[in-house]
Amino acid sequence: MSDVMVDHTQKLEETAVPNNLEQQDKQDEEQPQQSVQENAEYEDEELHKHLVPDIIQLPLIPPSAVEFNFASYFAPDFMKPGNDQYVYRHANGLCVVGLASTHLAFKDKGGITAVDFNVGKSDRSGMKVTGKRKKNAQHFESNTALCKVCTNGDSYIVRCCVKGSLLEVNERLIKQPELLHSSADREGYIAIIMPKPADWLKVKASLLSLEEFKKLRVLC
Amino acid sequence: MSNEVESPQVSDAMEVAQLSSLAAVDSHAGSCEAEMPSRLLNDAVRSLPYHVVKDLLSIGVCSRCVLRILGTEDHIYCHSSFSQSMLCSVLEEVTSFKSEGDFQFCSVCSGILQLSYRDDKETLVKMKSPNDMALVIAELVKKEGHQVDGFSLEVSIPQFILENESSLLSGMKKRYESEPWFQERLLSKCVSVKDVLKFAITKPLETLLDTKASASSFRIRLTYTHKMALENSVERNQGFKRRKIGTENGLQNVNDESVVANKDCSDYPANETIAVTGRSSLKVPIDKVSEPCHLVYLCYRTHIYLCGRYLKYSRNVSQTRWIIDEERMGEASVEEIIGSNILPMCRGDNYKFHAAGREDIDVRMLGSGRPFLLEIQNARQVPSKETVKEIESKINGLENKLVGVKNLQVVGSQGWTLMREGEAEKQKQYCALVWISRPLEDEDVCSISLLHDMQILQKTPIRVLHRRSPLEREKIIHWMKIERIAESSQYFLLHLCTQAGTYIKEFVHGDFGRTQPSIGSILGCRAEILQLDVTDVKMDSF
Numbered sequence: 222m223s224d225v226m227v228d229h230t231q232k233l234e235e236t237a238v239p240n241n242l243e244q245q246d247k248q249d250e251e252q253p254q255q256s257v258q259e260n261a262e263y264e265d266e267e268l269h270k271h272l273v274p275d276i277i278q279l280p281l282i283p284p285s286a287v288e289f290n291f292a293s294y295f296a297p298d299f300m301k302p303g304n305d306q307y308v309y310r311h312a313n314g315l316c317v318v319g320l321a322s323t324h325l326a327f328k329d330k331g332g333i334t335a336v337d338f339n340v341g342k343s344d345r346s347g348m349k350v351t352g353k354r355k356k357n358a359q360h361f362e363s364n365t366a367l368c369k370v371c372t373n374g375d376s377y378i379v380r381c382c383v384k385g386s387l388l389e390v391n392e393r394l395i396k397q398p399e400l401l402h403s404s405a406d407r408e409g410y411i412a413i414i415m416p417k418p419a420d421w422l423k424v425k426a427s428l429l430s431l432e433e434f435k436k437l438r439v440l441c
Numbered sequence: 442m443s444n445e446v447e448s449p450q451v452s453d454a455m456e457v458a459q460l461s462s463l464a465a466v467d468s469h470a471g472s473c474e475a476e477m478p479s480r481l482l483n484d485a486v487r488s489l490p491y492h493v494v495k496d497l498l499s500i501g502v503c504s505r506c507v508l509r510i511l512g513t514e515d516h517i518y519c520h521s522s523f524s525q526s527m528l529c530s531v532l533e534e535v536t537s538f539k540s541e542g543d544f545q546f547c548s549v550c551s552g553i554l555q556l557s558y559r560d561d562k563e564t565l566v567k568m569k570s571p572n573d574m575a576l577v578i579a580e581l582v583k584k585e586g587h588q589v590d591g592f593s594l595e596v597s598i599p600q601f602i603l604e605n606e607s608s609l610l611s612g613m614k615k616r617y618e619s620e621p622w623f624q625e626r627l628l629s630k631c632v633s634v635k636d637v638l639k640f641a642i643t644k645p646l647e648t649l650l651d652t653k654a655s656a657s658s659f660r661i662r663l664t665y666t667h668k669m670a671l672e673n674s675v676e677r678n679q680g681f682k683r684r685k686i687g688t689e690n691g692l693q694n695v696n697d698e699s700v701v702a703n704k705d706c707s708d709y710p711a712n713e714t715i716a717v718t719g720r721s722s723l724k725v726p727i728d729k730v731s732e733p734c735h736l737v738y739l740c741y742r743t744h745i746y747l748c749g750r751y752l753k754y755s756r757n758v759s760q761t762r763w764i765i766d767e768e769r770m771g772e773a774s775v776e777e778i779i780g781s782n783i784l785p786m787c788r789g790d791n792y793k794f795h796a797a798g799r800e801d802i803d804v805r806m807l808g809s810g811r812p813f814l815l816e817i818q819n820a821r822q823v824p825s826k827e828t829v830k831e832i833e834s835k836i837n838g839l840e841n842k843l844v845g846v847k848n849l850q851v852v853g854s855q856g857w858t859l860m861r862e863g864e865a866e867k868q869k870q871y872c873a874l875v876w877i878s879r880p881l882e883d884e885d886v887c888s889i890s891l892l893h894d895m896q897i898l899q900k901t902p903i904r905v906l907h908r909r910s911p912l913e914r915e916k917i918i919h920w921m922k923i924e925r926i927a928e929s930s931q932y933f934l935l936h937l938c939t940q941a942g943t944y945i946k947e948f949v950h951g952d953f954g955r956t957q958p959s960i961g962s963i964l965g966c967r968a969e970i971l972q973l974d975v976t977d978v979k980m981d982s983f
Contacts, residue, residue: 272872276928283876286950313907350911408954
């Protein structure tokens with residue numbers, strides 16, 4: 222949701238009082254059936270006036286939920302050339318990590334064929350994190366492997382980029398690896414990581430902002 | 442009064458004269474008490490076993506304790522104008538007992554029923570009659586500014602007094618159990634210290650406060666404590682096994698409902714100091730009580746509740762006070778707007794705000810409004826119906842129009858149960874302003890309206906995942922309706938009715954695909970939500 226919208230409280234003062242309002246005051250005590258209905262209809266109308274927006278104020282293309290709620294960071298050539306990853310950080314500290322659009326895997330003809338979370342010492346898709354305190358979440362370093370993305374000719378290791386607890390991996394990628402092609406920056410995310418505040422500050426220094434990343438990769 | 446034995450008739454006459462002049466002071470008190478109190482008292486005293494009275498008086502038991510232990514009914518000796526000295530004289534007169542020495546605190550009640558105590562400034566206070574204590578309480582009520590429509594009187598006394606009493610009772614049992622009067626008097630009719638005190642103070646208090654004692658939210662509490670009790674209570678609790686009548690902290694339970702405490706002597710442990718040989722002598726654990734109890738008077742009103750429905754017209758107002766790092770989020774809160782307008786009208790100490798569910802700071806609450814309950818602590822005044830209407834108009838008339846209130850009314854404690862009902866089970870109705878990445882087709886409007894009771898699966902939204910458990914929650918979207926916006930092909934209003942607990946924002950934009958299905962997945966494109974309003978919280982009882 223966007224800050225651009227004007228607060229509709231201003232509209233309230235301008236709403237004209239319809240005639241049947243006076244009638245209702247007099248009939249308040251007895252409340253015969255007709256005036257109850259009128260009352261309800263009037264309230265619905267009033268409500269509706271609040272709901273309809275002022276179209277002129279709305280932008281043609283609004284910012285997306287991700288743009289609005291997350292700060293975007295990028296790790297170019299992470300651990301290996303061509304391994305471009307993104308880190309979207311929410312105001313509450315949680316980080317969503319995934320493949321940036323410039324990742325080498327997307328340049329492969331034939332596209333991405335499979336995503337395998339069984340890397341390193343355990344299958345990342347098998348873990349169960351429970352409770353508010355996120356028990357059983359594995360603590361990973363920024364270079365810990367999250368999954369392997371396979372194309373026809375090659376395979377690429379995707380890593381955490383952020384040191385922290387692994388809360389969740391995107392299991393849908395196992396059955397639907399094509400999500401990486403359709404929307405690597407949303408439905409095709411790789412994992413959600415929760416870093417400690419101190420760890421975040423350390424890694425933030427080595428990440429690029431969207432602007433810096435665009436310049437680096439010469440994107441429009 | 443002379444201590445010599447006089448002929449009954451003469452002393453009677455003198456006392457009657459004295460007593461009836463005292464009785465005339467308070468003519469409000471009860472039905473037959475106008476001319477009778479002195480006569481009733483005398484008759485009652487005469488029916489007591491004189492030797493027992495003497496025995497008790499000689500070990501330092503005060504007159505009221507003597508009368509209550511021997512089962513005399515409250516109303517006979519608790520008349521508000523009967524003073525200690527008067528009662529004492531009557532007992533001594535009738536039973537030919539000669540008291541020696543100065544005033545002593547009662548060896549059983551430590552002066553409580555002698556209306557003696559230390560106040561909060563450590564001053565020794567000896568009230569003449571129960572009326573005087575009632576006066577102190579009335580003064581306090583007035584000073585606090587309470588408006589009373591009834592009161593509930595509570596007394597709490599130190600544990601050791603009960604122990605003194607049980608000790609004495611078991612001693613008396615040993616000594617007198619073969620005597621004829623014993624069965625009738627002692628076994629069932631001993632009245633407790635608390636009940637006597639409450640009875641004595643209640644009538645004059647009713648007069649002074651011009652109201653009746655009832656099960657009221659306005660409480661008057663007398664708390665007696667004793668230094669010795671506090672020191673020894675730890676010892677006692679460690680040393681002895683749990684007794685039937687034992688309570689924590691050495692203080693008796695305040696919420697004692699019974700008027701007459703039924704004491705079964707056989708339950709009480711024997712007093713260790715009683716000699717078993719021959720006719721056992723009567724003893725109390727403390728021979729001379731040097732210090733009376735410490736008394737604290739307290740009057741307060743238990744929570745009163747106001748309920749109603751609130752509307753939130755602003756997208757920059759949180760439901761409750763929200764402060765992070767000393768900075769307030771949003772420009773105001775519903776809680777503070779409502780609470781700060783109601784609290785002064787009740788002249789209360791504090792308020793607590795409770796609502797049936799909540800909405801985000803940027804979500805408006807429109808339509809029927811959301812039920813809420815406002816708890817007021819220690820209100821000095823319960824607002825009238827007119828006052829409540831005034832408060833409602835005032836809040837609705839505030840210049841900044843951030844919040845509105847409906848159906849405001851004072852409600853009893855059942856307000857709680859009514860509220861809790863609404864939270865989990867009920868359906869909520871919303872209106873969302875949605876944008877999609879392609880033009881809206883008629884087909885879309887149609888297909889959306891055909892979906893009824895559609896089940897969705899929501900993983901805990903990322904925006905709350907830091908503080909909530911990672912779970913997958915099944916929710917139901919009961920119905921949806923698209924309302925086109927005239928000048929736009931990609932913006933529209935989505936009206937929907939969902940199960941309580943559904944995350945609407947995530948249902949629209951999909952939350953990285955973690956809510957399935959979402960508006961985006963149903964329409965096959967990207968969907969974003971710009972505004973959300975709650976339009977109905979269905980709850981009949983509110």
